[in-house]
Amino acid sequence: MWTHNGFDRAPAPLHSAHRTIFILSILDIRQRLLSGVKTAMKSILSEVYAADKISPPKAPSSSIISILRKAALRRKDSAAQFIQASRPDLADKEENEAAIISAFLPPVLSEDAIDSILTEVLAELPPSQTDSRKNLGRVYKSFYSKVDKSMVDTDAVKRRAEVLMTFDSS
Known part of the structure; x- marks a missing residue:
């Protein structure tokens, strides 16, 4: 007779209801x-x-x-x-x-890479056009002609362009 911890029967097999x-x-x-x-x-x-x-x-x-x-x-x-x-x-x-x-997305450009491209874009513009909000659209247009928009964080581009063009966004 099987006795285990005071029970008179064998333990339940592995395919019991608990396993199910x-x-x-x-x-x-x-x-x-x-x-x-x-x-x-x-x-x-x-x-x-x-x-x-x-x-x-x-x-x-x-x-x-x-x-x-x-x-x-x-x-x-x-x-x-x-x-x-x-x-x-x-x-x-x-x-x-x-x-x-x-997980399906390619990595976005880093801020350093954005700065590098924006610096190139600003170097192409005449000096009178690098310090005015009116010319921000031209900077964006030139930037996005060099970079696929899906590869960057557009908010980061805006922030970095404003910083590099030496005016505050406030």
Whole structure:
């Protein structure tokens, strides 16, 4: 007769109900993860398909990168709002989606690289045009003719251009 810790029968085999529940919980986590990824990607894919319809035959890579950057930014903004609303569960979901989307993005130019290109652009302009807000548009136009807009943080370009053109943004 088997006795283990006062019980008169053998321990339950490994394929018991506990193991089944454990396996189901792993599958549930996998299913929720897959569902979350699908949801995040479906909205982005619908934006890409809409861009494809606007510019046949297909949207250029720069447009798709721009769509991805905007989607990641939207999710980061949503996460910040959820944190303010004391909803960390939804904030985590949005941050995870932003991380997934960001994995598809190429790296943006560093501020040093932006400064280097802006310095070249400013050197090409006549000196009278490098210190006026009116000429900021010309600087941007020249900058973006040299760099794909999807490869830079446009806010960083604006900040650095204002600093290099020696006037305050305030």
